[in-house]
Amino acid sequence: MKQKHIEHIDDLMVNAFVDGQLDAVHCESMIAAMEASAETRERVYLMRRAKDLIKVGFESAETPSATGPAPRQGLFGRRYSVGLAASLLMASIGFGSGMLGYYVSKQLSHPAPTGALAAAHTPSTDHVILHVSESDPKQFSAALRYVEHFLDSNQAPGSQIEVIANSGGLDLMRADKSPFKAQVVAMMQHHSNVHFIACANGIRNLRKLGIEPKIIGDIDTDKTAIDHIINRLQAGWTYVKVDDIPEI
Amino acid sequence: MGKKDYCATLSLKSRIAESRTRLYRVALAWCGDEMLADDLAQETMTNGITNIKQLRDETRLFAWLYSILNNNWRLHLRRKKCHDELDDQMPGEDDEPLGHCHEIEIVTRVRRAVATLPAQQRQVISLVDLEEFSYCDVAEILDIPIGTVMSRLHRARKNLLARLENPAVEPQTGREHIRIVK
Numbered sequence: 507m508k509q510k511h512i513e514h515i516d517d518l519m520v521n522a523f524v525d526g527q528l529d530a531v532h533c534e535s536m537i538a539a540m541e542a543s544a545e546t547r548e549r550v551y552l553m554r555r556a557k558d559l560i561k562v563g564f565e566s567a568e569t570p571s572a573t574g575p576a577p578r579q580g581l582f583g584r585r586y587s588v589g590l591a592a593s594l595l596m597a598s599i600g601f602g603s604g605m606l607g608y609y610v611s612k613q614l615s616h617p618a619p620t621g622a623l624a625a626a627h628t629p630s631t632d633h634v635i636l637h638v639s640e641s642d643p644k645q646f647s648a649a650l651r652y653v654e655h656f657l658d659s660n661q662a663p664g665s666q667i668e669v670i671a672n673s674g675g676l677d678l679m680r681a682d683k684s685p686f687k688a689q690v691v692a693m694m695q696h697h698s699n700v701h702f703i704a705c706a707n708g709i710r711n712l713r714k715l716g717i718e719p720k721i722i723g724d725i726d727t728d729k730t731a732i733d734h735i736i737n738r739l740q741a742g743w744t745y746v747k748v749d750d751i752p753e754i
Numbered sequence: 755m756g757k758k759d760y761c762a763t764l765s766l767k768s769r770i771a772e773s774r775t776r777l778y779r780v781a782l783a784w785c786g787d788e789m790l791a792d793d794l795a796q797e798t799m800t801n802g803i804t805n806i807k808q809l810r811d812e813t814r815l816f817a818w819l820y821s822i823l824n825n826n827w828r829l830h831l832r833r834k835k836c837h838d839e840l841d842d843q844m845p846g847e848d849d850e851p852l853g854h855c856h857e858i859e860i861v862t863r864v865r866r867a868v869a870t871l872p873a874q875q876r877q878v879i880s881l882v883d884l885e886e887f888s889y890c891d892v893a894e895i896l897d898i899p900i901g902t903v904m905s906r907l908h909r910a911r912k913n914l915l916a917r918l919e920n921p922a923v924e925p926q927t928g929r930e931h932i933r934i935v936k
Contacts, residue, residue: 517908517912518904518905518908521904521907521908521911522889522904525882525888525889525907527888527889552911552915553908553911555915556879556883556910556911556912556914556915557882557883557911559860559864559914559918560783560864560868560879560880560883560884560914561883561884562860562861562864563783563860563861563864563865563868564779564780564782564783564864564865564868564880564884565779565884566861567775567778567779567782567788568775568778569774569775569778569791569792569795570788570789570792639800673797707789707792707793710789711793730792730796732796749804
């Protein structure tokens with residue numbers, strides 16, 4: 507019976523053994539086969555080696571932004587790990603998705619979660635980062651309406667709002683494509699506390715596709731939208747995703 | 755949304771956010787391009803957070819996330835108008851996916867070898883060996899039969915070792931078997 511199992515060990519079974527995918531009966535057969543045959547042992551060794559090599563090759567890989575320069579600002583005076591920083595982002599997104607746009611302060615009365623999430627700042631309603639990621643005129647319009655509303659309701663000195671665009675959202679800030687170019691330019695000219703930021707990563711991706719986007723003058727660029735958002739969240743800003751705004 | 759649901763959703767979103775490096779590593783194994791891998795990982799996180807309500811079983815969070823990553827990768831290939839079979843899609847030397855890397859030699863060699871594997875094999879080997887998903891999970895993530903997972907995995911490992919031994923060796927795609935069947 508034992509010999510019968512040994513004769514039927516194929517390559518797929520060897521891999522399944524290496525990956526711990528065999529049931530107890532087949533596992534025992536494999537072990538018996540390895541005891542009986544140097545050739546089987548060699549086959550198992552090679553597949554294990556391949557498995558280990560993949561780990562060696564990729565386990566040390568860090569995201570490009572994680573190995574980049576330290577954030578330009580942050581209340582904590584040090585850089586958080588990507589995981590924690592992202593947790594902070596998600597904490598705010600969690601708040602943001604619950605509160606939807608204008609109802610920021612109301613929903614912030616939720617009890618703070620424990621763990622990493624509890625480390626998040628209480629977001630400030632007079633410092634808002636508004637995120638646009640889709641090429642959708644309705645979303646662009648909603649984003650600009652949101653900015654106008656913010657300016658109307660936040661007259662205190664020091665209040666700021668940033669509109670950050672990546673992916674399709676970059677179209678809002680493209681001089682050659684934005685249906686709201688004049689409005690964006692006017693906002694920047696008349697309000698020193700409104701900033702528009704284009705994701706440099708998104709611009710690079712467009713260039714890869716052979717598109718040279720003309721970004722509206724005076725609009726800043728930052729490395730990646732997500733890094734910029736995380737930096738702002740570390741500084742206590744409120745994150746609002748444009749498609750969370752109720753009017754859309 | 756009740757307080758309990760609210761906290762559960764927040765926790766899931768936090769777990770998604772913390773998965774960025776894991777997603778990135780698998781995406782890097784698939785595409786061989788650091789910046790593209792980061793884009794794919796970020797897009798996957800965004801999709802996951804946006805569509806968190808579609809996740810019915812929280813214990814399947816990572817399988818679900820990797821199925822989103824797979825969709826994003828396929829979408830990217832389609833956008834590049836790569837109408838060829840995925841098996842034919844290999845990161846080109848002209849993309850210089852790893853040329854600017856200053857990794858230790860073995861890491862560089864492994865990544866180069868993986869980059870030459872057919873895309874479908876890269877997907878399976880990275881999910882099994884890096885993320886340690888079960889064969890059933892990989893079948894679900896990639897929406898392929900479990901037998902296909904097993905055969906692609908075996909060919910991937912065999913090709914990887916052959917490429918490391920001799921970089922000039924052409925990887926097997928599996929179609930050779932079709933030719934020899936009567």
